[in-house]
Amino acid sequence: MNKKVEHVAKNGASDSEEEILRELLEVDTPRRRALEVIIGGALAALGVGMAIPVVGYVRAPERTGEHGGTRVQVAELAELPPGSALKVALDDRPVLVLNVDGEVRAFSAICTHLGCIVLWDDTGQFIHCPCHDGRFDTNGQVISGPPPAPLPAIPVAVEDGRVYLGRA
Numbered sequence: 001m002n003k004k005v006e007h008v009a010k011n012g013a014s015d016s017e018e019e020i021l022r023e024l025l026e027v028d029t030p031r032r033r034a035l036e037v038i039i040g041g042a043l044a045a046l047g048v049g050m051a052i053p054v055v056g057y058v059r060a061p062e063r064t065g066e067h068g069g070t071r072v073q074v075a076e077l078a079e080l081p082p083g084s085a086l087k088v089a090l091d092d093r094p095v096l097v098l099n100v101d102g103e104v105r106a107f108s109a110i111c112t113h114l115g116c117i118v119l120w121d122d123t124g125q126f127i128h129c130p131c132h133d134g135r136f137d138t139n140g141q142v143i144s145g146p147p148p149a150p151l152p153a154i155p156v157a158v159e160d161g162r163v164y165l166g167r168a
């Protein structure tokens, strides 16, 4: 043990000895410095790692409603040729956007039977639920199978070659 520390341990510390003790305890060794850098770096990386998903979650998709609405651009019309469909997400829920009969329509892609995700059948031009062979027409109405209700329609608009979901 350091003699000064030993002395202080036996006799108590004067003000100057307290100062010396404080200095002895606050020695800045390379190991300690390296440890501080490693811990600091790890905490910074952890903070950045946590911030990225939070920012991604909080950041709203492109919303363009002029009247305070929640209209979201989901596609370019060029990506949706006549007779085709696109699956997109609106507030993390799947939506099927169709270009049929000269207009664009959108429906929830969650089957009204047991919640499977429906698909567009290009060949048959209908919406198909693969889980129990439920079928919906291009208006979201049930054609056959167990679904008890139509697919809910989602407001959709096309402007300047862009497809928007939601209300303006």
Ligand code: FES
Pocket (backbone or CB within 6 Å): 111, 112, 113, 114, 115, 116, 129, 130, 131, 132, 133, 134, 145, 146, 147
């Ligand atoms: S979940 Fe779609 S038909 Fe059953």
